[in-house]
Amino acid sequence: MQALQRNLNHRKSLPCLSSMATSVHCSNLQGLHSDEWDKGHMTGDISSSETLAKPHTLFRTLERCSPYDIDFAIHNQWNAEKESAVREPFDYSSSHPGKNIRATFINTFGTWLGVPSKSIEIIACAVSLLHESSLMIDDIQDHSELRRGFPAAHCVFGTPQTINSANYIYFVALQEITKLQNPVAISIFVEELLALHRGQGMDLHWRDSLICPTEIDYLNMVGNKTGGLFRLIVKLLQAESNNCKVDCTPLASLIGMFMET
Known part of the structure; x- marks a missing residue:
């Protein structure tokens, strides 16, 4: 409590504590004198910003509470049901598979580069997550109503939930990459996601601004x-290979450009 008092005396105001106030449940707060509160009669919750602006008042309040009544911890209550709700647009979209060209690409280059099968499996999973989730965003940005012959995810679940689900999966993919336990792989992931x-x-900018890019810019x-995405695959495989004598990144870029054009 002495450490808390020193910390409180350091501050002129405590606006950040308003978000913590709902965690404070002290049965004996009801007996506080009215001069300790600027507004109304409190019944167990600290909710007045004016009161929170007075460190000495808050300190007296906390002093009257049993330590067992105060819990500032944020408990992890995530479960499978909530996970399913967040992933639902993604799971719906990925339930309609495409040609799976990238999986073939990964297995082929993985074999050439002598990458361990476990690493290939992790990279394939991460790339699949990235590809499917990026298509969900593409459909929103392109105002597409269909994806692989089925209603696009945002047409079924709405744009906000679809965007959140797709963005969430980006980080699920990053979490998958951490299983490689290779710091270089994390840097590669970030670099290519930025690209x-x-x-x-730029594609959206030119489209919406009615700008015709130069051939080089295009x-x-x-x-x-x-x-x-193809560069990401090759760079990750090369980072996991012990037999990488040739940089295949330029070839991966050409294959990607061929896929687009």
Whole structure:
């Protein structure tokens, strides 16, 4: 309590504590004198910003509470049901599979580079997550109503939930990459995700601004937008390979550009 008092005396105001106030449940707060509160009669919750602005008042309040009545911890109550709700748009979209070209690409280059099967499996999973979730965002940005012959995810679940689900899966993919336990892989992931968004951003900018890019600018955009995922694959595989004698990144970029054009 002495440490808390020193910390409170350091501050002129405590606006951040308003969000913590709902966690304070003290049965003996009802007996507080009216001069300790600027407004009304409190019944167990600290909710007055004016009161919170007075450290000495808050300190007296906390002093009267049993330590067992105060819980500032944020408990992790995440469960499978909530996970399913957040992932539902993604799960719906991925239930209509495409040609799975990227999986073939991964297995082929993984074999050539002598990458361990476990690493190939992790990379394939992460890339699949990224590809499917990026298509959900593409459909929103392109105002597409169909994806692979089925209603697009945002037409079924709404735009806000679909965006959140797709963005969530980006980080699920990153979490998958951490299983490689290779710091270089994390850097590669971030670098190519930035490139993907740069390419997509320029494509949208030109479209919405009615700008016709130069041939060089267009090829650079495609190299980032579509080639980025293929580069990501090859760079990750090379980072996991002990037999990488040739940099296959330029080839991956060309394949990506071919896919787009």
